[in-house]
Amino acid sequence: MSQPLWALPKGQRARVRDLSEALPAAQAQRLRELGFLPGALVECIHRPAFGAPRVYLVAGACFSLEREMARRIYTEPLEESAHAS
Amino acid sequence: MPRETLLVGSPNSGKSLLFNRLTGLSQKVANFPGITVRLGRGELLGHADEVLIDFPGTYSLAPISGEERIASDGFQAALARAEVQRVLCVVDATRLGKSLSLALQMLREGARQGTDVLVVATMTDAFPPGGGAFDAAGLSEALGVPVFPVSGKTGAGLDTLRGALAGAAGAPVPPRYAELHDEALQAEAQDLMARFGAPGALLLRGQTRLDGFFLHSLFGGLAFFALMAVLFQSIFTWAAPAMDGIEAALAWGADGLVPLLPGTLLKDFVSDALFGGVGAFLVFVPQIFVLTVIVGIMEDSGYMARAAVICHRPLRFFGLTGKSFVPMLSGVACAIPGIYAARVVESPRKRWLTYLAVPLMPCSARLPVYTLLIVAFIPATPILGGLLGLQGLAMVGLYLFGLLAGLVVTSLVSRVAPSEEDDLPFVLEMPPYRVPAWGPLLQMALRRSKDFVTKAGAVIFAVTVVVWVLGYFPNGGKDLGASWLGGLGRWVEPLFAPLGLDWRYGVAILTSFLAREVFVGTLGAIFGIEGAEENFLPLADHIQASGMALPSGLALLVFFALALQCVSTVAVLARESGGWRLPLSMVAAYLVLAYGAAWVAFLFASALL
Ligand SMILES: Nc1nc2c(ncn2[C@@H]2O[C@H](COP(=O)(O)OP(=O)(O)OP(=O)(O)O)[C@@H](O)[C@H]2O)c(=O)[nH]1
Ligand SMILES: [Mg+2]
Numbered sequence: 001m002s003q004p005l006w007a008l009p010k011g012q013r014a015r016v017r018d019l020s021e022a023l024p025a026a027q028a029q030r031l032r033e034l035g036f037l038p039g040a041l042v043e044c045i046h047r048p049a050f051g052a053p054r055v056y057l058v059a060g061a062c063f064s065l066e067r068e069m070a071r072r073i074y075t076e077p078l079e080e081s082a083h084a085s
Numbered sequence: 086m087p088r089e090t091l092l093v094g095s096p097n098s099g100k101s102l103l104f105n106r107l108t109g110l111s112q113k114v115a116n117f118p119g120i121t122v123r124l125g126r127g128e129l130l131g132h133a134d135e136v137l138i139d140f141p142g143t144y145s146l147a148p149i150s151g152e153e154r155i156a157s158d159g160f161q162a163a164l165a166r167a168e169v170q171r172v173l174c175v176v177d178a179t180r181l182g183k184s185l186s187l188a189l190q191m192l193r194e195g196a197r198q199g200t201d202v203l204v205v206a207t208m209t210d211a212f213p214p215g216g217g218a219f220d221a222a223g224l225s226e227a228l229g230v231p232v233f234p235v236s237g238k239t240g241a242g243l244d245t246l247r248g249a250l251a252g253a254a255g256a257p258v259p260p261r262y263a264e265l266h267d268e269a270l271q272a273e274a275q276d277l278m279a280r281f282g283a284p285g286a287l288l289l290r291g292q293t294r295l296d297g298f299f300l301h302s303l304f305g306g307l308a309f310f311a312l313m314a315v316l317f318q319s320i321f322t323w324a325a326p327a328m329d330g331i332e333a334a335l336a337w338g339a340d341g342l343v344p345l346l347p348g349t350l351l352k353d354f355v356s357d358a359l360f361g362g363v364g365a366f367l368v369f370v371p372q373i374f375v376l377t378v379i380v381g382i383m384e385d386s387g388y389m390a391r392a393a394v395i396c397h398r399p400l401r402f403f404g405l406t407g408k409s410f411v412p413m414l415s416g417v418a419c420a421i422p423g424i425y426a427a428r429v430v431e432s433p434r435k436r437w438l439t440y441l442a443v444p445l446m447p448c449s450a451r452l453p454v455y456t457l458l459i460v461a462f463i464p465a466t467p468i469l470g471g472l473l474g475l476q477g478l479a480m481v482g483l484y485l486f487g488l489l490a491g492l493v494v495t496s497l498v499s500r501v502a503p504s505e506e507d508d509l510p511f512v513l514e515m516p517p518y519r520v521p522a523w524g525p526l527l528q529m530a531l532r533r534s535k536d537f538v539t540k541a542g543a544v545i546f547a548v549t550v551v552v553w554v555l556g557y558f559p560n561g562g563k564d565l566g567a568s569w570l571g572g573l574g575r576w577v578e579p580l581f582a583p584l585g586l587d588w589r590y591g592v593a594i595l596t597s598f599l600a601r602e603v604f605v606g607t608l609g610a611i612f613g614i615e616g617a618e619e620n621f622l623p624l625a626d627h628i629q630a631s632g633m634a635l636p637s638g639l640a641l642l643v644f645f646a647l648a649l650q651c652v653s654t655v656a657v658l659a660r661e662s663g664g665w666r667l668p669l670s671m672v673a674a675y676l677v678l679a680y681g682a683a684w685v686a687f688l689f690a691s692a693l694l
Contacts (some may be wrong), residue, residue, distance in 0.1 A: 049302035059182025062515035
């Protein structure tokens with residue numbers, strides 16, 4: 001089961017699964033360099049209203065991503081939380 | 086031949102502060118990713134044969150846009166030069182994740198080209214108490230190259246680094262990096278990050294709380310508007326005492342000095358051209374100082390990046406992006422740094438749309454003209470119980486007018502000229518909140534003001550002298566209308582008659598196409614010749630006495646708000662956009678727009694008043 005990063009609720013963590021095929025190669029490469037690598041932990045820190053860019057914590061740094069970017073990063077829920085629920 | 090060392094690293098990792106510490110120079114330092122846009126070059130303090138080069142920050146050597154390609158090509162070209170024997174790779178010790186990927190790419194490049202690479206870990210002072218220390222020795226062991234832990238803020242570790250830079254070139258990069266392919270490189274970066282990275286949660290807790298406020302849908306928006314209001318109000322209120330002081334000093338100087346001078350010609354020249362022309366413009370320097378300080382506080386505290394996030398959606402509606410906010414706000418101080426700052430906008434299309442907006446931002450060169458006309462036409466009535474004056478309100482109105490004009494232009498152009506090329510979505514690193522570094526901030530504001538005085542001052546002085554000579558001769562200042570300048574003026578007068586402006590203003594407008602502030606200097610010199618009295622009078626009083634009516638004043642304000650009258654902006658635009666087409670079409674289009682809007686404003690105001 002995978003869901004786009006954009007759908008991640010505030011304060012929750014997930015693991016990056018992969019990046020969308022629709023993403024141009026250079027942009028995908030850049031995202032990986034920023035830390036959005038398959039297997040990396042991401043946390044949604046802020047979700048401002050009105051569709052404003054959201055803030056994600058990855059690899060110890062914060063980035064704000066707008067919808068067009070964040071919906072092309074696929075994540076899967078953490079195993080721990082899957083067990084807990 | 087001096088040895089050169091390249092300073093590279095991810096954006097906002099502290100390269101420029103380190104560069105300043107090592108060279109004693111003052112590159113601009115601010116807490117926003119992508120501040121340095123041009124190479125800085127300087128000698129290591131006390132070692133003239135060691136040259137350091139400060140590079141713009143980059144996340145990667147693999148470019149995602151045309152502009153980044155230029156930057157990374159520039160780096161490769163620099164690396165290939167014989168003088169360049171070392172790369173100083175700067176990583177942010179508190180956020181290794183974003184720096185390590187680039188550091189490994191640098192090591193790979195170094196191994197391939199036979200260039201030494203040293204790693205410098207900055208921000209070591211920013212580890213929270215109990216957050217553990219940065220393990221430089223461990224990282225150095227793992228990387229196989231020296232790692233220097235330093236703090237650009239406290240200066241810790243800098244002596245060791247300086248010693249190493251002045252000494253031998255250092256050890257070469259282990260050859261294994263030459264063969265490292267991209268995937269292995271990223272895996273290694275992640276592994277190093279896990280072993281040596283700071284405990285992220287510790288560093289981020291305070292930041293998250295502040296973000297909860299500044300990015301809040303309601304409070305964040307309110308805070309944004311409150312900050313903007315403070316910004317514009319302060320230009321008027323905080324700078325006012327200093328402006329009054331300069332005005333008083335000028336009057337005192339003119340009244341004291343001029344009578345002591347020998348000969349009428351010299352007397353007239355000094356009082357009209359120097360005190361009247363150049364002096365009229367000096368009065369506005371405090372406003373530029375205040376403006377630079379406040380924009381600097383917003384940048385260095387880390388707030389600017391949050392403002393970009395808040396503005397992203399609204400600006401997107403107008404065809405721009407949240408990142409356009411930074412060049413636009415810089416443009417409020419001066420269009421030139423604003424144009425340079427547009428490099429933070431990676432998308433080429435959004436960048437040229439940003440170029441369209443920046444020259445319409447109410448820059449500080451318009452400030453003298455605005456202030457002069459507001460003081461001449463608008464009474465200083467206090468409103469809202471003295472919180473704001475009517476004059477301050479008029480200024481806010483003019484600022485909003487410029488901003489709105491910029492947004493209307495970009496939204497029209499972006500809709501008329503749609504594009505198919507795929508756009509780069511908004512991704513922006515959120516720098517940590519910091520207490521601004523006051524020293525560098527004030528220094529920068531002082532330097533900006535000084536630049537303004539020396540650069541604009543030189544132009545104003547030259548133009549003022551020419552205007553004065555043309556206005557003073559051939560009849561010795563007795564009859565301005567019959568002077569050479571008067572003849573010239575009558576020739577251009579029909580151009581400005583539809584706006585209700587007489588030839589004196591026409592001449593001042595023509596000269597203001599060099600730089601807007603020149604308008605004030607020219608008028609100062611003209612009224613200086615005309616004014617028979619010996620006492621120094623503020624220029625606004627001359628304007629009131631000149632018989633210009635309010636509708637013409639409004640037309641003049643509208644004209645200055647819209648026209649692109651700045652030779653330096655045009656030159657910088659040509660360089661940054663890679664050709665003269667964009668700037669020259671902008672000059673022409675904005676001239677038509679400005680004249681048309683001024684004429685409409687004049688007709689409306691004449692009908693209503
Ligand atoms: N506490 C602390 N702050 C630092 C240190 N080094 C830099 N800073 C701050 O970090 C911010 C960024 O510094 P810059 O020197 O402009 O960073 P840069 O790497 O040149 O950034 P770009 O030019 O945008 O790539 C500024 O607010 C500095 O004051 C450090 O060692 N400790
Ligand atoms: Mg820099």
